Amino acid sequence: MSGIMILAAIAVLLGVFGVWRRAADGRMRSSARADTSRLSAAQIGDRLGEQATLVQFTSAFCAPCRATRRILDEVAQMVPGVKHVDLDVEQHLDLARELNISRTPTVLVLDAGGAIVRRASGQPRKADVIAALGEAMPA
Secondary structure: HHHHHHHHHHHHHHHHHHHHHHOOOOOEEOOOOOOEOOHHHHHHOOOOOOEEEEEEEEEOOHHHHHHHHHHHHHHHOOOOOOEEEEEEEEOOHHHHHHHHOOOOOOOEEEOOOEEEHHHHEOOOHHHHHHHHHHHHHOO
8 A cells, every 4th residue: 555655646746847847848037147147259159149149059869959949040030130049069068068058958048248138948939039038138
């Protein structure tokens, strides 16, 4: 009987974790280091956008990275002055470590000066990316 109770408890814990993970996946959140972290054009290997930059950390075998790339490309084409930069985590390992990138895709939303305004781990929704850009761009 106690074995069944343990299995039931584990199943409940796994269910709670799954619900939490699904809710948190891809959610844009404020960067804990937003006031101190800035990325330069040299660090990302491309120019910054005039209004904002969407930086995506990706890896070769990441299926959600392809969908995220499509979303960010669409948003960058929709919003004037926004640029999308795709960085392979393996080629930018030092930067990924510095920014605590632990999974792909990870998306950083930068303002015109390169300050990190928002970040998301996992595939973000298009509406969330657009809302984060509203915060990054001057009114």
